[in-house]
Structure formats: C-alpha cells, structure tokens
Amino acid sequence: MADGLRLDRVRVFQGRRRLLEVDATVLPGTVVTLMGPSGSGKSTLLSYVMGDLAPGFHAEGRVTLDGRDLGGLAPEARRVGILYQDPLLFPHLDVAANLAFGLPPGSPRAERRAAVDRALADISLSGFGPRDPATLSGGQAARVALMRVLLSAPRALLLDEPFSKLDTGLRRQIRDLVFGRARAAGIPVLLVTHDEADAEAAGGPVIRL
Numbered sequence: 001m002a003d004g005l006r007l008d009r010v011r012v013f014q015g016r017r018r019l020l021e022v023d024a025t026v027l028p029g030t031v032v033t034l035m036g037p038s039g040s041g042k043s044t045l046l047s048y049v050m051g052d053l054a055p056g057f058h059a060e061g062r063v064t065l066d067g068r069d070l071g072g073l074a075p076e077a078r079r080v081g082i083l084y085q086d087p088l089l090f091p092h093l094d095v096a097a098n099l100a101f102g103l104p105p106g107s108p109r110a111e112r113r114a115a116v117d118r119a120l121a122d123i124s125l126s127g128f129g130p131r132d133p134a135t136l137s138g139g140q141a142a143r144v145a146l147m148r149v150l151l152s153a154p155r156a157l158l159l160d161e162p163f164s165k166l167d168t169g170l171r172r173q174i175r176d177l178v179f180g181r182a183r184a185a186g187i188p189v190l191l192v193t194h195d196e197a198d199a200e201a202a203g204g205p206v207i208r209l
C-alpha cells in the first residue's frame, strides 16, 4: 500500500521541553516543506523519522510509511534516505564506491558498474568514478551524495537543507533533479528549509512551525 509518509501528532522533546508538534501527510511523489525558526527541532524530527535520535531527545507519536509503523523498525530496515547540508561522502572510498555503497547489496558486479556509470552521467560527472571525494567541489560532492541516496532506492526521502550551501544555478539544478526523481519514482519527500524559493520549487504544502 503506497500511501506515503505520515506523521501522526509527532512531538519532539529535548529533555522535558517540547520542541515541536507536527501532523503531516506526504503523498508519494510529492514534497511537503517544513519551515520554522532555528532550534525549533526540525533536524531532530528528521532524526526521529530515521530512528536515530541523539541522547537527550525523545519523541512521541506515530510515523508510518506506506501504512507500516516505523516505530518498531531498526533504522536500516526503514528504507528512509536522508540528505544533509554537508554531503558526507566516505573519505576512504572513491566516488564510484561511494555511489555503489547505495546500491542494494548482492547485485551483480556488472550491474553495479553500469548503475554507477549511469548515475555519474546523470549528474554530468562521467569519468569521475576513480576520484577521491576530497578533490570534488562542493556542488560536485552534493550531486554525488544525492545520487548515492537515490541509488539506495529509498521509500521516503528526508532533506535537511541540502541546497543551502550551493550557489543559485546549482541549487536550482540539484533541486530539480531531486524533486524530479522523487516524483518519477513516487517517493514522498519531507524537506526542511529556510528558503522560500525552495518551498515554492517543491510545489507542495508548507508547514510553518
């Protein structure tokens, strides 16, 4: 049942202090944007959806993905992908291996290679496979990080201000790429941003905290 990502009265706490409460339905292939003041708990909410809350925080409320309660699932079983402001590529792996890391385990070698080559071509980085991630520009690294998460075939995607360090042209390009892919694949996307242009480009409902 593909009914998307649903946050049902989710409340996030730091110690005893409640940071936020959110109700949201993110339909497959659409983007819901979450905006709010700095420190209001948006990133912490995304950690809760990932199943990865830091010590000192807790949350209440139900999160379901395609009708399935994520509460009892380990983070890696949730099939939720996340992109952060910083691309966080593995420094000890080359670009191709970073991309291949996202692929489902056990797929044949030739298939993995082809998927990586296709992904590099899609982000105009053909030939960059053997490169050390440290030699990439910020925008190139952002594109690799985005493709890595898409190759992992997530059932939902969380975006934590992933465009905010990019210049305007690249920002638009990467934004269009991620929203376009999510729409085509029917992936629900929850976007955290401070940028009104991001919210507008997302084209979906905006929740203001």
Ligand SMILES: Nc1ncnc2c1ncn2[C@@H]1O[C@H](COP(=O)(O)OP(=O)(O)OP(=O)(O)O)[C@@H](O)[C@H]1O
Residues within 6 Å of the ligand: 014, 019, 036, 037, 038, 039, 040, 041, 042, 043, 044, 045, 054
């Ligand atoms: N590692 C941490 N240790 C202690 N407190 C933290 C930590 N990370 C965040 N906080 C606190 O938790 C609260 C929520 O932070 P969070 O990052 O979720 O907010 P946010 O809405 O995403 O903010 P921003 O828009 O600035 O990214 C804030 O009060 C913040 O100071």
